[in-house]
Amino acid sequence: MKIDLKGKTALVTASTGGIGFAIAKGLAESGAAVVINGRSEGSVAKAREKLAALVPGATLHGAAADLASDAGVDALLKQLPAIDILINNAGIYGPSDFFETDDATWERYWQTNVMSGIRLSRALTPAMAKQSWGRVVFISSESARNIPADMVHYGVTKTAQLSLSRGLAKRLAGTGVTVNAVLPGPTLSDGFADMTKDEVARTGKSQEEVAAEFVMAHRPSSIIQRAATVEEVANMVVYVSSVQASATSGAALRVDGGVVDDIV
Known part of the structure; x- marks a missing residue:
């Protein structure tokens, strides 16, 4: 199978390192123009330079913005070209006992992990639907289904992404825009x-x-x-972003190494 994304432009949020950078690299290797996003101009410039060296000839854009607020999302949207593929990868995590996790922490996780994807999807999918093609991918986690006792706040946001991706897929039914969630495990x-x-x-x-x-x-x-390696996670994301994945929508696709112990 040869995945060819020439002529498509992808936004990968939080893509200056880790899984996000690996996804950006995989999409660029498949021919997509890629918008790299991070919270600072410096981190974005560094990642863009690194990716340009790894994928010579790639078309790369940089857009610095902190997506933990509506103002940050608005700042990002003002920097974007037309987007065909949206990878909602921005997210934070960290252990905190449920009884010691205050409202401010819950709100910070909700805004970053859930609302950033809601705001970007709401802004960008109408144009995708109008052109009858688009891809939206939420990077969730096996913690969405296997809620960690020491990170209940994190698990809740990851479960919310599954509801969000499934509901948005149904809302965009018949438009040619697919919406899916990818669930990495320990990576x-x-x-x-x-x-x-x-x-x-x-x-x-x-x-x-x-x-x-x-x-x-x-x-x-x-x-x-x-x-798993970040590349193994990225491989799934690149596939579900492809033309070949046109019959996959509303799905929760696990790259968790089999951690979640069920058969569906």
Whole structure:
């Protein structure tokens, strides 16, 4: 299968590193023009330069904006060309006991993880529908279905993304615009590396070894028994963004290594 996205323009939110950067790279390698987004001009410029070196000849745009507020989303929208593919990847996570998680934290997670995707989808999908083609992908998490006891606030936002993607897919039925959610499991992202760097330094083990031990300790139902790479997650996103994925919409597509223990 050859995925060809020439002539399409994709926005990948929070794409200066980690899963977002891997998605941007995969889309660029498939021929799409890509808008890289991050919270600062510096991080966006650095990521754009890095991606240009990895994918020579790629058409890349940069758009700095913090998507945790309506003002930030508006600032991003003013910088965009016409968008055919929207990857709602912006999100934050971190452990916090339910009884110690205050309203301000809940609101911050809701605005960043849920409302950013709502606002961008509301603004960008009408033009996609008008041209009878478009792709919207929400980067959710296996935590949407396997709610972590130490991150209830995070899990709730990821579950909300599943409802949002399914409902929006139904709202756009028959338009040629597909809407899906992709659910990564434990992944060797920049955030995961930061979380485990002390353990890597203390033990002398590789990042992959520490990640595999984490998976088996905290996600023992994993079938692959390791963390996924960011590229493995990006592969699913690139496919569901493609012309070939035209019959896939309203789906929750797991790239969780089999952590969620069911058959659907």
